[in-house]
Structure formats: C-alpha cells, structure tokens
Amino acid sequence: MTLVAPSDIHSALSSLWTRMEATHTLRASLFNLIFYAEANENLPYVRSLAQSIVQRFPARILFITHHPEKAPDFLETRISLIPLTDNACDLIEIDAGTASLQKAPFLILAHLLTDLPIYLVWSTNPDPKHPLFAPLTTLADRYIFDSQTTSNLPQFARTLLSLPHTFTDLTWARIEDWRQLLTATFYTPDRLAHLLQADKIQIFYSNPPTQARYLQTWLTSQLGIHPTFELIAEEATPGSIISLEISTHTGWHFSFGRDPKQPHQVSMRFSTPESCAIPLRYLFEKGHSIVREIGHTRTSHQFLQLLTQLSHE
C-alpha cells in the first residue's frame, strides 16, 4: 500500500507494474469496481467483499472511504496491487473527510479503465441526498447495494425502485442459494401444489433479519400465498438464514437446515402424515452467487417484484 499524491496515481501505478515485469505477472481487469464505504465496523466486511470478488473476477478497484471522524479536508490516496493466482489487479484507495468527499468523483473519472463496465458497490444505506450518490450512480453501469445496512427496508425498496433498473442487492444475491434450493425442491407440479397449500413457514435466521424477510417476500410475491410466517432469530453467522420449516394444510412437512459445521451443506427432510423420506443433502455454491449477480446488467424481474411488495409495507 503506497501513499501517493492524487496527481501521481497513474504514474505510480505504471512504475509499480514496471517493477512487476520481472515476475511475469499479468495485469488483469474485467471491469471497474467502485466501492463507497463508511469508516465503521462494516468496513472490514466490505473490504473482504472486494477481495472475494476480484479473486474470481479481477477488476480495477477504486475504493472510496468516508472518514467522518477526520478533519473535513482530509484526503489521502493510496495504490497497491492485489495479487491473484497468475495475475494481479489495481487497487486505488481514496480516503476522504466530509468536505473532501466531493473531490472523489473527479478522481474516479480520471482513473477509470476505458471500455470496461463500471460497477458501483454502495455499501451504506442508499441516500439520494448523499453528495456522492448522484455522481457515482450516474457514472456506473450497474449499482450494487446492500440492504443489510438499512434499518428501513420499505424506504430502501422505494429508493431502489426510483433508480434505473440496472441495480442489484447483495442480500438478493445472498439468498440465491435458498431460492434455487426451493425452486428445485418444488419444481414438479405435485410438489408445487403442496407448497401452494403451505399454512405455516418458519424461517430461522441470525440478526439482522434482512435475508429472512427477503425470502419471505420472495415466496409471497412469486406464489401469491399468505401462510403464517414466523421469523425466529438464533445465534449463527450474522444475517444468514439458518433453517426453514414449511408445513402444509395437507400435513406435509418440509425441513431444510444448514449443517452448523459446514454451512454450505443443507440437509433436507420431507415427511407426510403416512411416511418419512430419507434425508437428502444439498450443496450451496461458495459465494459464487454474489459474483454472478454482479455480472448481470439488468435487474431481476423477481427482485423488482419483491421490492415492489416491500415498498408497500
């Protein structure tokens, strides 16, 4: 991590790459990935998210961190390379106090890689009045929000629906595995018929409840059913859905639960009033859904329906 003057970012990166020539490391970039984050307890997670994305899809990262605790005119810029398996990618960091934040879009404009898509990860509550919100969303081909950072989901939904439909949400991506699991389980007409007769659905989650509420809203918006939902908080990885219990009017019961030791494995137990099926095992993909969701350019129709329903709450 090298501290450089804003005017030297380009030349310092070039020098860094010149020094890397001997190692035959390739400079890789599939897209520009702009992060906006606040310097708070969520920052390490946002940084790890950036790392996990570029491990799969190398990108030039332009990471803006707002430091409200520092002097308003505070501004520092740093450059570094993120090493990957056979290559590496650029990281440009902009740390700014509140007054200096307005300079960040100008710096970003000067350091975008031409002809590659621009994705924006807005890791705090989306606020159209935020001084960076309009400049950065105007710039980006796709915006990625994180509803786990909001305490007001209906307002969050209304804000997203007012934007061009080229956004996604990390929480929507996080529940992709659950969505796929339920779609696969109830894919046949007879199984779907049982789900449509559900009278009680329990979702066990660890706080915050955003993923659980998304899953609930997704089911109701797609199926048009209104069973009794119970969202029950437990201790586990923050924010995740731990297990799911579905009971139907006809006495069928579907149970899905993550293995506590291997959370990407889900055991599934189905029973009827007469019988009990052998437990099955389903494997979640390891973090690929978030990366895949980022790569799509249009907002999922199902996600728009979910947001519409949330926005009326």
Place this chain on the structure above:
Amino acid sequence: MTHPLEEPGLTLRLIDPCIVVIFGATGDLTARKLFPALYNLAREGQLPSQFACVGFARRDKTHDQFRAEMREAVEKYSRVKPIEESLWNNFKEQIFYHKSEFHEEEGYRSLNQFLLELDSRFGTKGNRVFYLSTQPSFFPTICSELHKTGLLYDTDKIKDRWSRIIVEKPFGHDLASAQALQTELLQFLKEPQIFRIDHYLGKETVQNLLVFRFANSIFESLWNNRYIDHIQITVAEDIGIGSRGAFWEEAGLVRDIIQNHMMQLLSLVAMEPPGSLTADAIQDEKVKVVRSLRLTGAVRGQYGPGYISAGSVPGYRQEKNVSPTSNVETYAAMRLFVDNWRWDGVPFYLRAGKRLPKRTTEIAVTFKHPPGVLFQERDHHEANVLAIRIQPDEGIGLKINCKVPGPYSPIQPVKMDFRYSSFFGTSPPEAYERLIIDCMAGDTTLFARQDEVFASWKLLTPLLDEWARTKAEDFPNYQSGTWGPASADALLAQDGRKWRLL
C-alpha cells in the same frame, strides 16, 4: 527508373545537406519541441552530416548563450534522458543564433551573409528550411523579407538548391483569412515549398492509421455503413489554457484543435484507399472526405472552476488575460456526416476540450449490434468497439463480448489490447522529429495541403461566425474535471447514443 543500387521495397530516404533557420527561436515551441526533436534526430543519426541550425529572434544573445539555453531545454524536454555529453558537444557546434527584428531588412541581409559563411563551413550547399515558429501575423512579413534578400529561391529558375518554409497552425482564422494568407505567401513561394505543420500527422499512431486500415483486410472489409454504427473522435486535455489567455481569447477550441488536428484524424479514418502512397494521392483522398462533410449539430462549452487531481482549479474566465465575460469556447462537440457511398448514415461525433478529466486522444469505431436473436434474455451485451489510442498509451483496443467461465454465467465485455510500448519497447519518436526530417527530404505527405485547409475552414467558418454572433448564456457550462457540458450529452442522446467514458 529504379537506381541499380536501390533495393526494391526498402524505403530510401535521401536528405540533402541543409541549414534550418528557426524564426521565434526564443519561444516556447523551440524549447519544448523543436530542439529536443533536432537533438534526437542527431542522436539517431538521421540528420544529414552537413547540417547547421540558426535561431532567429529579437532578443540580444550570443551563440553560446543560445546553446546553453537549448541544452537546458533538451535536458528538460527530450524523450530520451539523460543528454549524451559527447553527442551534445558535437551537436552544439552546429547551433547558432542570429538577432534581428522580423521586419528589419538589414537583419535578413546579415542572415543571408551568415548562412553563406555556414555553407562554406559545413557544406550545406545553400539548402534552407525556414521554420516559422511565430505568430501567424508575421508569416507574410518574414516571407517577404526572405524573398527580398534572395533567401527564397524561385523553383522555376534555381534547381541546384532548395528553400522551404514550415508554418505552424493556425493557417488563417477563417476561410477568407486563410485564402488571403495563401495568396500573400504565393507571391514569394510556390505551394510545394510550403509545409503546413500539423503535429498530429507526425504521430506514429496517426501514421499507423493508413497501415492499420489498408494492410489488414479484416478491418477494411468492415469499414463502412453496413457494419459501423458510428465513430467518436475525442481530443481531451486535463490542462487549462495556462498562460495562453490572450491567444485563446482570439482562437478558441475549434480553431486550435478541431479545424486542424481533428479534421486530419477524421479524414484519415474516413478516406478511400489512395492509388499509391505518394503525398498527392493520399492528400487527394483526404480532401475528398473533408469536402463531403456535413455538419448537423454542434455544441460549445466553457470550463468553470472544479477539481483536477483533487486540486481545485479556476474557471476559464478567471484565467490570466481572459475576459470575465468571455464568450470563447474551451469545449466543442459536433455531429458530422460524410456524404458518400461508404459512410452514408454513419454519424461522426467529434469532441474536444480543456480541463477534462484526463489527457487522451482516441478514435473509437463502434460497430452495429449483432441480430438480437440469441443472448438477449438476461444480458444486454455491448457493441464491439475498436479504439485507436493516439495518445497517451498508444495502441489499439478491441472490445468484444465473452462468456464468463462457469455454468449459467453472464456475458461480459472484455478487451483485446495492442500497446505500442509492449511490442516495440522504446518510446516512439516525437511528431516533430518525423516532420522536420520529412521537410528536409521534401516529403509533404504528412503536411496539410492548401485545399485541405480551405475545405476545413469552409466547413467550420459558418459555425464560428454563428458562435461569434451569439452570446453563450450558459457559460461556464461544465465543471473542470468533468466530461463537458450536458448539452454535449444531449447531442448524442438525440440519436440514442452516449459519449464513451474514457
């Protein structure tokens, strides 16, 4: 008939001995570009062995003082550093200074005498290049005085030596003034003796346009309205007008950039294959393009205060020697059509500006979308773009769509990239190196011919007149450090297109 010793296909450059006289030798261009170019030509052994250079200016100066100043300039601005001592020590012995006012006949008589002395000392055989690195208003005066003292040779009568002039842009400030200037110059010279420099033509990447287009069948076969959706040409600078306020208030961006540099780029991109690689054959095709241009929309802009590299910068109207109510444009964007068979219906969008986010010049050819039968459901994929980067990071990039590895994965645009620096290593010669040596060799291919200049002024003069007549009420209309005014975005939005984000 081919010379028996000349190998076919091997370009032979015959450069006569000569003296280069630089008018305006104490100016910025001489220090920043001309002497570093001459030094690098000497370093690469491209100058004729019988060579000398004389700086002509109004200030009092000795030869040694001038040499010391030029050494400092070369140390600062040469593309190759550090300076080679042994080379410089030889080179400086060929550099001289001559003090005179531009209008003083006596100064030209003594110059003539001095050049004759240098001829006998260096064997330069009476050949002269007069580089007019001065304000254009001095061109006729200098040529008249050179003519009076016999320094400009009548090409009909004198065959054993030659004299040429290089003139810097702008050549006139509109069609009428360009024609008047040409008429004046033709009193003293013939057209083949006039070398109108446009340094863009000396850039390797610009010269490569012809090779790229006409030596690669895969591109030329797509180079028409059947496959190309539109073309964008951008000349962006992050610097402001600096100390050139007085000049800029007279000129503005269209005169400084679009009328010359961008018209050259456009004509090279759009021209038909020439019958040969002679100067006239190439220029004939280029001028046909400029004559076929139709301007269908233009917007102007002027920068206000903003941020460059996170530092605050003043607006144009706050710059030195600029009127606080100036109506002069520092940004212009326009839509043009080339009315010929090949380009029917294909818009060419040009934009250029000062105080934009970065310094970059490129030509981007956007191809039409493939039929929307496949791959449309989840992913809207982007059109192919061939981007020819003129500066910096010279090269050519092709944007193509690619499947991201993995099941159910989306389509992602990726870029194939050719970089000059990666393939050819060392930094390419500066444009001025090539152009000076071409003038010495009498090759006008990379210089603007009079009809090209006139055609360009003919196209743009009505627009300039209109802009001069009407006050731009919204000036300043873009912040420094942004990509220009909203009206420029609207110009493309009317056509359902967007400017490229560079």
